Amino acid sequence: MKSHRKELWFHVPTRRAYINITPQVEDALAESGVQEGLCLVNAMHITASVFINDDEPGLHQDYDEWLERLAPHAPVEQYRHNVGEDNADAHMKRQVMGREVVVAISQGRLDLGTWEQIFYGEFDGRRKKRALVKIIGE
Helix, strand or coil, rough: EEEEEEEEEEECCCCCCEEEHHHHHHHHHHHCCCCEEEEEEEEEHHHHHEECCCCHHHHHHHHHHHHHHHHCCCCCCCCHHHHHCCCHHHHHHHHHHHCCCEEEECCCCCCCCCCCCCEEEEECCCCEEEEEEEEEEE
């Protein structure tokens, strides 16, 4: 069985963003040489997410507004975690959107649905963070 590991690095200049990372994951798959197996992609920070959905700007705006209603950033004093910090809402947003995705690999390609794309969701940006791509298979 083959195993391949790659880190994807991000430095998002804003507090929140949604980045389509499907091409970078496909590049990692090509580097791996795996034809049949599984690909794990996970955020390696507790204020970021990896998820699968449609690459449609209106949907991303809907996510942003919906998450802000669920866990508003301000006032920061509403959260116990924010003693000396201001990112409790980012932890909660990550919890809702999830940490990771696993995608099947078939015939050397990510086995995604018609409109499915892989995204890195950032909820407390403005510093360097990463996601892990781990590929196993034959």
